[in-house]
Amino acid sequence: xxxxxxxxxxxxxxxxxxxxxxxxxxxxxxxxxxxxxxxxxxxxxxxxxxxxxxxxxxxxxxxxxxxxxxxxxxxxxxxxxxxxxxxxxxxxxxxxxxxxxxxxxxxxxxxxxxxxxxxxxxxxxxxxxxxxxxxxxxxxxxxxxxxxxxxxxxxxxxxxxxxxxxxxxxxxxxxxxxxxxxxxxxxxxxxxxxxxxxxxxxxxxxxxxxxxxxxxxxxxxxxxxxxxxxxxxxxxxxxxxxxx
Amino acid sequence: xxxxxxxxxxxxxxxxxxxxxxxxxxxxxxxxxxxxxxxxxxxxxxxxxxxxxxxxxxxxxxxxxxxxxxxxxxxxxxxxxxxxxxxxxxxxxxxxxxxxxxxxxxxxxx
Numbered sequence: 001x002x003x004x005x006x007x008x009x010x011x012x013x014x015x016x017x018x019x020x021x022x023x024x025x026x027x028x029x030x031x032x033x034x035x036x037x038x039x040x041x042x043x044x045x046x047x048x049x050x051x052x053x054x055x056x057x058x059x060x061x062x063x064x065x066x067x068x069x070x071x072x073x074x075x076x077x078x079x080x081x082x083x084x085x086x087x088x089x090x091x092x093x094x095x096x097x098x099x100x101x102x103x104x105x106x107x108x109x110x111x112x113x114x115x116x117x118x119x120x121x122x123x124x125x126x127x128x129x130x131x132x133x134x135x136x137x138x139x140x141x142x143x144x145x146x147x148x149x150x151x152x153x154x155x156x157x158x159x160x161x162x163x164x165x166x167x168x169x170x171x172x173x174x175x176x177x178x179x180x181x182x183x184x185x186x187x188x189x190x191x192x193x194x195x196x197x198x199x200x201x202x203x204x205x206x207x208x209x210x211x212x213x214x215x216x217x218x219x220x221x222x223x224x225x226x227x228x229x230x231x232x233x234x235x236x237x238x239x240x241x242x243x244x
Numbered sequence: 245x246x247x248x249x250x251x252x253x254x255x256x257x258x259x260x261x262x263x264x265x266x267x268x269x270x271x272x273x274x275x276x277x278x279x280x281x282x283x284x285x286x287x288x289x290x291x292x293x294x295x296x297x298x299x300x301x302x303x304x305x306x307x308x309x310x311x312x313x314x315x316x317x318x319x320x321x322x323x324x325x326x327x328x329x330x331x332x333x334x335x336x337x338x339x340x341x342x343x344x345x346x347x348x349x350x351x352x353x354x
Contacts, residue, residue, distance in 0.1 A: 030332045044304050058256035063291050068255050074303045086258035091287035094280040096266025117263040172348035176340045182298040183321050183339040189292045191322045198288050205289025209296040225290025233285040
């Protein structure tokens with residue numbers, strides 16, 4: 001090894017630090033709004049603050065956290081909540097499978113792989129797919145860890161800010177904060193449809209939600225997602241077969 | 245509260261379950277197969293459904309705000325987001341700003 005080539009340890013440190021820096025950039029600003037909204041929403045749902053923060057750390061997926069808070073607020077059954085959160089996180093399987101092979105680990109490092117996989121989430125995934133080609137494979141694991149640790153830290157602070165603000169400001173502002181997550185996901189889902197598959201799924205999911213709600217409020221999130229998603233998937237397949 | 249703690253931990257476990265599977269299966273399955281297209285569809289449909297629920301028939305204090313105000317805030321957020329060159333913060337500020345203003349001035353449903 002030449003002197004110019006970084007040692008594994010310094011490569012890891014460089015990767016970790018660049019991940020931390022990345023977490024302070026533009027995506028953090030966007031995520032911060034989501035977490036402030038989540039904090040306000042959890043307050044509104046009657047969830048104590050320490051559980052709000054704990055959910056951020058251990059679930060680390062905003063849609064799942066919102067589903068938990070929202071379904072808890074309407075007193076859905078525990079089984080319905082757990083299954084809905086589980087299905088909402090299913091997307092981590094394909095995204096994680098696309099991401100993990102890009103990271104170079106030492107031999108026998110299953111533990112490291114399992115630890116770093118906790119930071120697979122939507123924002124980190126999208127950024128990592130963009131940044132990874134630009135850095136050595138050895139730096140990528142530490143990058144994801146650095147990015148994840150800093151984002152989690154800010155996630156806690158910002159959900160605390162949202163939580164405290166919701167209890168301290170006039171009702172109109174409080175309601176606006178509680179309305180942040182719906183607006184955030186409205187923009188992500190309806191404002192930026194990037195593919196036929198996404199468009200079809202969003203439309204089917206939106207139509208299905210009120211329909212299944214009248215059948216069973218408890219299971220509507222799960223049924224609407226699986227039903228609407230499957231409808232979108234099969235109608236796209238049918239459409240493709242007919243045109244080809 | 246113990247119940248809610250157990251629920252939160254359970255939600256974390258089922259979320260991590262998929263990350264765990266991703267580590268185990270990574271490099272062994274093509275991540276562009278039909279199953280994954282279906283998973284993508286379900287993920288989008290579910291989040292879209294939750295949004296519709298939160299806007300159309302919310303629970304808690306949001307239910308005190310007229311539907312027209314909730315809808316208007318979402319439409320304005322999307323329009324401003326598109327006009328601003330897809331700047332999320334700008335779209336959100338516009339939507340939530342309008343929402344707070346309408347609620348603050350006590351504007352009832354149109």
